[in-house]
Amino acid sequence: MEPILRAEGLGRRFPVGDGVWALKKASLSVPAGRFVLVAGPSGCGKTTLLNLLGGLDRPTRGDVELRGVRYSTLDESGLARLRRTEIGFVFQFFNLLSDLTAEENVALPMRMTHMPRDEVAARTAMLLEAVGMSHRARHTPYELSGGEQQRVAVARALANDPTIILADEPTGNLDSKNSTEVMDLFRRFNRERKQTFVVVSHDPAFAEYADVVVWMQDGEITSVEEREGRPS
Amino acid sequence: MVFFRMAIRNVGRNWNRTGMIILGMMAASALMTLTLAFASGYPDVVHLSYRRMVGADILVYPNRFIFSGPAGSDVWERRALAPDHPTDALFFHPELASGYLSPASAPPPLFDTSELPAALLGLSGVGRVEPARLMRAYLVVEEGPGREPGRVPVIVRGRDIELDRSYWDIPSIVTHGRYFNETQEQAWVALANSRGLGVRLRPGERLVLEVPLVRGFATDGSPVLDHTDPRTYYFLVYGVFDLSLGDVPLQGLEDQDLVGPPPRVSVGIDSPEVWIPSGTFDLIYEEVSGGPFRYCAQLGVLVESMFHAKAVAAALAEALPDCSVLTVPQEVGLSGLTYVAAFDPSTGGVQVTRIQNSRPVAAVDIKAELAVLAFVVAGLLVVANMFILVSQRRREIGILKAVGASSRDIFVLILTESLGYSLVGSLIGFTAVRLVTLLGLAFSSVTLLEGALLTLGSAALVIGLTVGTALVFGFVPAWAAARTPSVTLLSSS
Numbered sequence: 001m002e003p004i005l006r007a008e009g010l011g012r013r014f015p016v017g018d019g020v021w022a023l024k025k026a027s028l029s030v031p032a033g034r035f036v037l038v039a040g041p042s043g044c045g046k047t048t049l050l051n052l053l054g055g056l057d058r059p060t061r062g063d064v065e066l067r068g069v070r071y072s073t074l075d076e077s078g079l080a081r082l083r084r085t086e087i088g089f090v091f092q093f094f095n096l097l098s099d100l101t102a103e104e105n106v107a108l109p110m111r112m113t114h115m116p117r118d119e120v121a122a123r124t125a126m127l128l129e130a131v132g133m134s135h136r137a138r139h140t141p142y143e144l145s146g147g148e149q150q151r152v153a154v155a156r157a158l159a160n161d162p163t164i165i166l167a168d169e170p171t172g173n174l175d176s177k178n179s180t181e182v183m184d185l186f187r188r189f190n191r192e193r194k195q196t197f198v199v200v201s202h203d204p205a206f207a208e209y210a211d212v213v214v215w216m217q218d219g220e221i222t223s224v225e226e227r228e229g230r231p232s
Numbered sequence: 233m234v235f236f237r238m239a240i241r242n243v244g245r246n247w248n249r250t251g252m253i254i255l256g257m258m259a260a261s262a263l264m265t266l267t268l269a270f271a272s273g274y275p276d277v278v279h280l281s282y283r284r285m286v287g288a289d290i291l292v293y294p295n296r297f298i299f300s301g302p303a304g305s306d307v308w309e310r311r312a313l314a315p316d317h318p319t320d321a322l323f324f325h326p327e328l329a330s331g332y333l334s335p336a337s338a339p340p341p342l343f344d345t346s347e348l349p350a351a352l353l354g355l356s357g358v359g360r361v362e363p364a365r366l367m368r369a370y371l372v373v374e375e376g377p378g379r380e381p382g383r384v385p386v387i388v389r390g391r392d393i394e395l396d397r398s399y400w401d402i403p404s405i406v407t408h409g410r411y412f413n414e415t416q417e418q419a420w421v422a423l424a425n426s427r428g429l430g431v432r433l434r435p436g437e438r439l440v441l442e443v444p445l446v447r448g449f450a451t452d453g454s455p456v457l458d459h460t461d462p463r464t465y466y467f468l469v470y471g472v473f474d475l476s477l478g479d480v481p482l483q484g485l486e487d488q489d490l491v492g493p494p495p496r497v498s499v500g501i502d503s504p505e506v507w508i509p510s511g512t513f514d515l516i517y518e519e520v521s522g523g524p525f526r527y528c529a530q531l532g533v534l535v536e537s538m539f540h541a542k543a544v545a546a547a548l549a550e551a552l553p554d555c556s557v558l559t560v561p562q563e564v565g566l567s568g569l570t571y572v573a574a575f576d577p578s579t580g581g582v583q584v585t586r587i588q589n590s591r592p593v594a595a596v597d598i599k600a601e602l603a604v605l606a607f608v609v610a611g612l613l614v615v616a617n618m619f620i621l622v623s624q625r626r627r628e629i630g631i632l633k634a635v636g637a638s639s640r641d642i643f644v645l646i647l648t649e650s651l652g653y654s655l656v657g658s659l660i661g662f663t664a665v666r667l668v669t670l671l672g673l674a675f676s677s678v679t680l681l682e683g684a685l686l687t688l689g690s691a692a693l694v695i696g697l698t699v700g701t702a703l704v705f706g707f708v709p710a711w712a713a714a715r716t717p718s719v720t721l722l723s724s725s
């Protein structure tokens with residue numbers, strides 16, 4: 001299957017002291033509709049890799065290509081446009097805007113694309129329904145539990161029907177029950193909508209949800225494991 | 233547009249953050265308003281009273297007042313003010329009545345506005361230049377209850393009565409009264425200083441003025457008056473004012489005379505003055521002299537605010553080197569003018585002395601420094617607010633960038649919010665301070681109309697400055713936030 005996301009020789013060096021290579025060299029291909037788990041111990045470069053794949057950061061070397069568009073050819077505005085329309089993010093700390101209600105948070109990416117107001121409202125309601133948060137639409141993040149906030153964040157990530165969703169330790173701040181619920185949500189969207197996911201987690205237990213598990217250590221991809229017969 | 237709308241909404245929500253920033257902006261604009269008011273001299277009733285009295289902010293006197301010894305080989309001579317030159321200089325410098333030293337080469341004390349440098353009118357802040365309209369005349373006292381007929385010498389002063397209209401409640405069109413020229417409605421009204429005339433006049437009464445003819449001019453520019461064939465003019469007294477400088481404690485009393493607190497005496501200016509509209513004044517002058525008003529022993533320059541006064545005064549002093557330039561309200565307000573009333577047991581009378589503690593120039597300089605300092609402090613407040621606004625929201629900006637906001641969007645968001653905060657803050661700050669000032673005006677001799685007009689100009693200046701400062705200093709943090717990678721912003725706690 002033709003990959004929609006491809007990373008070639010990605011490296012990221014941070015100017016700390018003599019310079020630290022958080023990601024030494026990583027190449028990765030993500031085919032459409034797959035559920036990819038990037039696993040490995042803390043500090044192995046998983047988040048750095050995800051930030052580069054999402055265009056949140058620029059690599060020191062290498063390049064990323066999403067649906068044929070190379071990030072290195074895009075300026076800041078081009079990358080922003082790409083993030084707005086092609087990529088959905090889910091973060092460990094939810095990163096909802098605290099001044100906005102759940103539905104306003106979900107509607108935000110759609111409003112940036114100048115989608116008609118009624119269409120935004122309809123799609124927001126549909127997404128909140130899909131993540132089971134319709135009854136909490138008018139609540140602000142402060143009024144929601146961690147699991148609820150993450151559900152809203154998932155709905156926001158799906159807002160513009162992105163090509164790919166990148167999730168950075170989405171269960172890192174949740175208890176086991178909520179963790180399972182969020183991962184089940186991911187799996188459901190992956191199965192039902194053929195939504196492509198790249199999920200970073202230090203917990204190898206989530207490998208059971210993935211089609212592909214990318215193992216990392218010390219800033220490098222050590223193995224890519226294709227999994228079959230994962231639970232439905 | 234999305235970010236513009238979002239910015240507007242952000243100003244109105246999250247009062248924990250918004251409230252603090254608006255409070256900061258309020259403080260900045262309030263400080264600016266106070267500075268402006270202080271520099272304009274308007275909070276001080278003394279300024280306003282005197283401003284109304286002289287009708288100008290800068291008075292130019294016809295000669296340099298030098299009392300120290302002559303320097304170098306210059307030839308100096310003692311001069312005296314011409315008796316027919318009624319001038320406020322004598323009020324400020326009563327010692328001039330006995331003469332003053334001046335370079336012999338100095339021109340006679342004569343001004344004609346046509347001789348003024350044209351550049352004067354182009355100076356920033358000069359509102360109007362006009363000769364002080366002063367004329368010698370006689371008030372004809374008509375027989376009445378408790379009043380003997382007679383003639384009292386007075387000074388007729390031409391004024392912009394429009395400014396006095398609302399204060400004295402003069403109707404816009406006067407249609408009654410047999411003392412008016414029907415074709416010149418509202419022109420033949422007068423205000424009289426009750427303290428100086430020695431005759432009690434009442435509003436609504438007829439006032440008769442005899443004005444001597446001007447037969448020519450002496451070499452020093454003063455008019456040669458013919459008192460044998462005066463012209464008579466009739467006015468309606470529309471107001472009777474009392475040029476009062478307030479009550480001062482009476483000193484010099486023996487202890488045994490004191491019962492309770494020290495007695496106070498009212499100190500007033502007993503100049504026998506009658507104020508009439510400038511237009512009326514010019515008509516009379518033309519009739520008695522056969523030509524347009526020309527002589528002037530005093531020049532009034534109206535400046536838009538005291539910020540301009542120093543620059544205008546300096547320019548005038550340079551353009552007219554033989555003149556002394558006084559910025560009157562500042563002298564009155566800041567030079568520590570005090571009045572002392574002393575009881576003289578030998579005569580049984582009360583002697584009132586005016587004391588001036590400092591030089592007006594020093595007062596002007598101090599004002600300028602204070603104004604600059606206050607504006608710098610206000611500017612720093614705005615800058616601090618802008619940095620707080622951005623630093624508090626680094627993570628939020630990171631989230632917005634992650635979900636697709638471009639650097640330009642963030643820039644628009646922050647700058648629009650800055651504009652909103654500064655606009656709301658400066659409006660509230662300005663209004664609060666100005667309301668207090670206007671309340672003060674309500675109890676002063678200044679009309680609220682004047683105060684309101686001043687308010688509009690000051691509002692434009694203060695709000696414009698606050699918003700401008702917020703935008704200028706908001707630009708840097710907004711630009712920095714917009715350029716910072718979202719991954720860096722997201723890692724902010």
